[in-house]
Amino acid sequence: NAGVMQNPRHLVRRRGQEARLRCSPVKGHSHVYWYRQLPEEGLKFMVYLQKENIIDESGMPKERFSAEFPKEGPSILRIQQVVRGDSAAYFCASSPDSPDEQFFGPGTRLTVL
Amino acid sequence: AQSVSQHNHHVILSEAASLELGCNYSYGGTVNLFWYVQYPGQHLQLLLKYFSGDPLVKGIKGFEAEFIKSKFSFNLRKPSVQWSDTAEYFCAVKTGGYNKLIFGAGTRLAVHP
Numbered sequence: 001n002a003g004v005m006q007n008p009r010h011l012v013r014r015r016g017q018e019a020r021l022r023c024s025p026v027k028g029h030s031h032v033y034w035y036r037q038l039p040e041e042g043l044k045f046m047v048y049l050q051k052e053n054i055i056d057e058s059g060m061p062k063e064r065f066s067a068e069f070p071k072e073g074p075s076i077l078r079i080q081q082v083v084r085g086d087s088a089a090y091f092c093a094s095s096p097d098s099p100d101e102q103f104f105g106p107g108t109r110l111t112v113l
Numbered sequence: 114a115q116s117v118s119q120h121n122h123h124v125i126l127s128e129a130a131s132l133e134l135g136c137n138y139s140y141g142g143t144v145n146l147f148w149y150v151q152y153p154g155q156h157l158q159l160l161l162k163y164f165s166g167d168p169l170v171k172g173i174k175g176f177e178a179e180f181i182k183s184k185f186s187f188n189l190r191k192p193s194v195q196w197s198d199t200a201e202y203f204c205a206v207k208t209g210g211y212n213k214l215i216f217g218a219g220t221r222l223a224v225h226p
Contacts, residue, residue: 003156004156031212033212033213033214035214035216040218041218042117042119042203042216042217042218042219043157043203043205043214043216044216045213045214045215048212048213055212056211056212056213058213059213091156091157093214095212100145100162100164101147101159101162102214103159104149104156104157104158105156106155106156107156
């Protein structure tokens with residue numbers, strides 16, 4: 001009974017490189033959420049997607065960040081030209097069609113050198 | 114803007130002590146309320162949730178929380194903590210028709226044997 005899978009678990013990038021974070025939701029879940037946790041802070045909502053659609057991206061930085069959830073395959077959070085301030089833990093969550101509860105993955109810890 | 118406040122950032126208790134973690138939110142409309150726990154090295158897990166009905170909610174592992182609408186609060190309690198309760202605890206709110214969760218900054222609980 002696989003939960004939310006995220007990979008990689010740890011990602012190291014140099015400034016200016018691209019980071020791609022992957023999230024496979026619980027089987028049968030069609031809603032995916034991305035959250036970011038900076039050191040000593042709580043999780044902050046970034047984006048909410050359903051299959052092939054972005055529903056709410058009110059928490060996404062305006063530049064360099066994008067997300068997708070294609071018809072087939074995992075959801076991808078992409079960060080272009082990373083900066084040191086992007087270092088954080090990025091959590092993905094998924095929920096079923098009646099989204100009363102979100103199930104979280106283990107997170108990807110991004111370190112930008 | 115909606116926000117969630119967790120008053121205690123670090124709590125240290127001895128085993129068998131009683132626990133109460135505070136959570137207040139700022140939103141005047143309908144809310145769904147959650148407590149999540151993150152054990153060391155693990156992903157977030159749902160402890161309990163409140164949607165409607167009895168304001169005293171019982172969750173897993175002996176935890177409970179009480180929704181007090183007039184105080185905009187949803188405090189987490191456990192009558193007798195164990196060493197295995199050492200973890201970080203997050204209060205979260207879902208408001209209106211939005212699916213995103215708004216998290217508090219978290220409370221780190223350390224239980225000493």
